Amino acid sequence: MPVAKTDRLPIRSGEDVVRVRQTVRTRAIEIGLSLVDQTKIVTAASELARNTLDYGGGGEARVEVVHEGARRGVRLTFEDQGPGIPDLAKALADHFTTGGGLGLGLGGAKRLSNEFHIESTVGVGTRVTIARWK
Amino acid sequence: MVTDSSDALLSVLAKEEPRILRSWLESLNAGDSPQTGRIRDAELRTQAQAMLQHLRDALGSGASDAKSEAFAPLRDMLGDISRSRALQGFTPAETAHFILAAKDPIVEALNGTGDPSLAARAWPISRLLDQLSLHTMEVFLASREEVIGRQGQEIAELSTPVVQLWDGILALPLIGTLDSSRTSVVMENLLQAIVDEEAEIAIIDITGVPTVDTLVAQHLLKTIAAARLMGADCIVSGIRPQIAQTMVHLGVELNVVSKATLADAFALALRRTGRAVVRAKAPAPTGEDRT
Numbered sequence: 001m002p003v004a005k006t007d008r009l010p011i012r013s014g015e016d017v018v019r020v021r022q023t024v025r026t027r028a029i030e031i032g033l034s035l036v037d038q039t040k041i042v043t044a045a046s047e048l049a050r051n052t053l054d055y056g057g058g059g060e061a062r063v064e065v066v067h068e069g070a071r072r073g074v075r076l077t078f079e080d081q082g083p084g085i086p087d088l089a090k091a092l093a094d095h096f097t098t099g100g101g102l103g104l105g106l107g108g109a110k111r112l113s114n115e116f117h118i119e120s121t122v123g124v125g126t127r128v129t130i131a132r133w134k
Numbered sequence: 135m136v137t138d139s140s141d142a143l144l145s146v147l148a149k150e151e152p153r154i155l156r157s158w159l160e161s162l163n164a165g166d167s168p169q170t171g172r173i174r175d176a177e178l179r180t181q182a183q184a185m186l187q188h189l190r191d192a193l194g195s196g197a198s199d200a201k202s203e204a205f206a207p208l209r210d211m212l213g214d215i216s217r218s219r220a221l222q223g224f225t226p227a228e229t230a231h232f233i234l235a236a237k238d239p240i241v242e243a244l245n246g247t248g249d250p251s252l253a254a255r256a257w258p259i260s261r262l263l264d265q266l267s268l269h270t271m272e273v274f275l276a277s278r279e280e281v282i283g284r285q286g287q288e289i290a291e292l293s294t295p296v297v298q299l300w301d302g303i304l305a306l307p308l309i310g311t312l313d314s315s316r317t318s319v320v321m322e323n324l325l326q327a328i329v330d331e332e333a334e335i336a337i338i339d340i341t342g343v344p345t346v347d348t349l350v351a352q353h354l355l356k357t358i359a360a361a362r363l364m365g366a367d368c369i370v371s372g373i374r375p376q377i378a379q380t381m382v383h384l385g386v387e388l389n390v391v392s393k394a395t396l397a398d399a400f401a402l403a404l405r406r407t408g409r410a411v412v413r414a415k416a417p418a419p420t421g422e423d424r425t
């Protein structure tokens with residue numbers, strides 16, 4: 001799948017999470033996503049970036065504009081070298097949290113995206129990839 | 135451990151001070167990072183002179199480590215200079231340049247004596263000045279962070295005003311990103327105002343919040359619960375359609391009355407507190423209005 005544009009953003013602080021949201025918003029507008037879809041992908045990005053920061057101990061976000069035939073989309077990858085997630089099904093379930101949150105971030109990000117993929121290895125880290133298509 | 139060679143070193147530094155100062159100041163005013171313009175020449179000269187004096191005092195005591203007690207006055211002075219440079223908007227490089235620019239003139243003065251034992255002192259002194267320049271950087275960055283932290287706090291307080299709309303009715307118009315530190319200020323302000331005004335209803339308006347994610351939702355939920363404990367009901371207004379849809383997908387429920395606009399929420403609050411807004415008389419025809 002051809003990638004038209006890539007931004008790599010560090011996630012080390014709360015401000016970095018804001019920066020990730022802003023970059024995703026800019027790219028979503030560029031590819032012509034509707035206001036609702038912009039809001040969805042930006043909110044999903046916010047959830048995943050904050051998980052990377054809070055649970056992954058920081059990491060990196062990759063924001064890509066991708067083409068598939070005539071379709072355009074934004075693809076986001078969040079990667080950390082943190083503790084990993086021992087039970088993915090549990091983590092994805094609503095209201096499961098180990099950090100005193102609402103436990104809705106991961107499942108919510110999945111529902112807000114067209115594509116959702118998560119890989120996690122205990123002691124190695126976590127990578128979540130999502131995409132939203134125009 | 136004051137030795138003969140220390141005495142000799144100090145006397146060279148004293149004797150050569152005018153020359154050292156001159157070329158030091160020249161180098162400060164030249165190059166890519168001129169320090170004049172923003173700092174008056176006289177002030178720069180005073181700072182440079184004071185620094186040389188402190189340096190001689192410290193070297194006179196036989197110390198050679200910039201972290202040692204003997205160098206404390208010099209470090210303090212450089213700290214003050216760095217702090218004020220940081221506040222004046224100098225770059226870190228410009229700030230470090232102040233002390234680094236003293237290196238060449240001092241080394242030249244020592245080499246110029248033609249005395250090998252003095253020339254041998256040039257290297258440790260130049261390392262010492264390197265250490266001191268690192269110290270200026272540390273102080274500089276720490277003061278920058280202080281400034282940024284303070285501005286952040288000021289913004290947090292400034293941008294979260296609680297306004298009284300009517301007796302017992304408060305509004306909290308939220309604008310911008312709700313990070314954790316700002317949100318706790320928001321919460322405290324609102325709860326305090328509920329107590330102070332004995333408010334029955336608090337309207338939280340989120341028209342100006344660009345993203346409502348689970349963190350923002352959790353802050354809202356906590357605020358609403360705490361307000362309830364203080365005896366006030368919350369109404370959330372300004373949930374735009376795209377935000378509403380996103381909240382549904384997230385699975386977030388605020389379990390609170392919500393209204394499209396602050397005006398709608400205010401009307402509801404008036405009704406709930408047993409008030410009604412009525413027109414005192416028929417509206418004037420628009421024609422009359424213009425005269």
Ligand SMILES: Nc1ncnc2c1ncn2[C@@H]1O[C@H](COP(=O)(O)OP(=O)(O)OP(=O)(O)O)[C@@H](O)[C@H]1O
Binds near residue numbers: 051055056092
């Ligand atoms: N990158 C990660 N590394 C390690 N653990 C993670 C990571 N992301 C999520 N988790 C685990 O999965 C759980 C669920 O995440 P989810 O985002 O759904 O909820 P939450 O972050 O706890 O609360 P919130 O609703 O505020 O997002 C987390 O509590 C955490 O234990």
Ligand SMILES: [Mg+2]
Binds near residue numbers: 106
């Ligand atoms: Mg989360």
